[in-house]
Amino acid sequence: MSSAVATAPGGTSDRPYDDAIVKKFILATMLWAVVGMTVGVWIALELAWWPANMGIPYFTFGRLRPLHTNAVIFAFGGNIVFTSMYYSMQRLLKVRMWSDFLSSFHFWGWQGIIVAAAVTLPLGLTQSKEYAELIWPIDLAIAVVFLAGALNFAMTIANRKVKHLYVAIWFYMSFLITIPVLHVFNSLAIPATLTRSYPVYSGMTDALVQWWYGHNAVGFFLTTPFLGMMYYYLPRASGRPVFSYRLSIVHFWALVFLYIWAGPHHLLYSALPDWAQTLGMVFSIMLIAPSWGGMLNGLLTLRGAWDRVRTDPILKFMVVAVSFYGMSTFEGPMMSIRAVSALSHYTNWVIGHVHSGALGWVGMISFAILYWLTPRVWNRKLYSESLATTHFWLATIGIVIYTVTMWGAGLTEGLMWRAVDDGGQLAYPVFMDIVNRLSPFYWLRFLGGLMYLTGALMMAFNLIRTITGTEPHAQPEAVPAK
């Protein structure tokens, strides 16, 4: 039954599943993964060795950094989420996407927005709100294109041929509903010219709305859709039943309810009232178990498939992804504790945390899905499994180097900033002295990032050779254990 789904388009004969849209999104994902990570490695080099900006204003750190974050989160992250959704939703709902026009509009609209971002950010056009830098006309386009995509998904759900909604779809829905709300309210602004606008919020309100948005961008863009993806692709790739249905439902509701309140942990020790800071901190602590519910359900689903993890690069990527998810969702709540934040805030520790989630969780699960999906939708044998395994090791070692060096850098600067001498004076009063100490860490991080990027380039090569190959994909589908 399920093996038929995997190799031949399913659905009804007059309305087969639309895999052409999946193919487009896969290609876009690969392109933006390479672009976004290349810019990441570039700015990592700029921090170690500033002449890498070549003296050209468009390439200075302040302009390339938002280009990196937008490219990896919304271009790479967004495209892999949409890829995964278009493939799995049709199969889980047993029906073709509701509107081919909306699918296509969604695809081209999203790519257009990314190109607009890639032009405006280096030009210095920005609203200077992190992860929401894009100027108001692009913000409008994001709302329209995202809602068009969401409408298509919603109508497909409404027209489904099954009664039961699998848990992956619950996670996808939380993404489709929450992201437009966050985006619209955080971006409210009064346009002055085509490229300039004034936010409707000011001062502390602005900061609070910004981090309500910022934290939930992590929660509902980099977490819930990816958990939905894990719930579909991990059991499919391993052929194992999901460990606990109940756990999946309970941790879903706990996660979406708690995430929304945790934003103030980005504003500890600020002008935000004490009670709101406390709220952000305790809701973050309460997030540990709901987050770990996802990790547990992933790892325990693999019970009985561990022998295959040793040989199958796709499962390897998934195990590391889920483990890093568990790691970063423990680290995050720890950094939400007032006393820890006092040390870690503003330091490279935050950057290490970000990338253990971004490279470890988001990146690795995305790679696994790309390796699993590409041979299936094109019906071509994976060009090289050993190249995929090499990618896995490069990426894993790269992440470890990245996060460990950023912990080192973060602790170094955090401790040096606060150190006082016997006379009560700052022990390192000259800021540049501290910055200079970070240089070796920055170089090592550049190296770790370069390894991760090299792996991604190998993947792009591997998948393009897969697509252009001739041998059909013939791997027998694993049948779920009884």
Add this chain to the structure above:
Amino acid sequence: MSRETNRLLGHAEENDGIEEYDNALPDWWLGLFIFTIIWGIGYAVEYHFVSGRSQAGYYEAEMVAAAEKWPESKPQALAFDDATVAAGKEIFGQQCASCHGAALTGGIGPNLVDATWIHGGEPEQIRATITNGVPEKGMPTWGPILGPDKIAKVAAYVVTEAKKGGSAAPVDGQVAATGGTEEPMTGEAIFKQNCVACHGENMQGLVGPSLVDAEWIHGGTLEDITHTITNGVPEKGMVSWGPILGEEKIGIVAKYVFDQNQAATAQN
């Protein structure tokens, strides 16, 4: 995980082949969840209602503790013994020379061994300028960075060098009783001291505009000029001289500028 049934729910048909077990929540997971909720509520109640902690409270407590540990020493009089001056020299080399030059002759910051002081040439004034800085012109506020002890040393060094250069007020090992060198009161002297750096030796304009052409951005009557000098044009970098020079000196220098402009434009 005692309550694992590993019973399949039979959703595979509807879930694209994915089966789900009917397993209970792992006990330790549920325990962790409940523990964090109880801890969170407990922490919030303790923080706000039991011990009444607050961010402002912590700040004040820390300041009190610091004041106790490092009591504010009465500002010691400047000492000018060789050891102090030598120590000051070292600090100057590390922190100040990059702007004021190794020989104190100026660079990004002004010359410290010529005859002029923008913020006063008495030892105590020099110490105050170092401590408070002149942030609006780029001179850092060194007080919290160096601390009173190091500032006393570096101030002693600057005063000593300046005295050699003939610019500092007389020092008798202590603060001089009365004002320093006679302050210049001619328009030309005031202009030379304060204005040439931006408007040029001959008022031809450098960073600031020319004052000897026929064009005035902010008006060319004596009144306009006085007004512009007094209030400055901060958004373009022209200093508000009112509080620095005072009314009397501004009157003199404004008249001087006005006269020079009249003379220059009359020639053409």
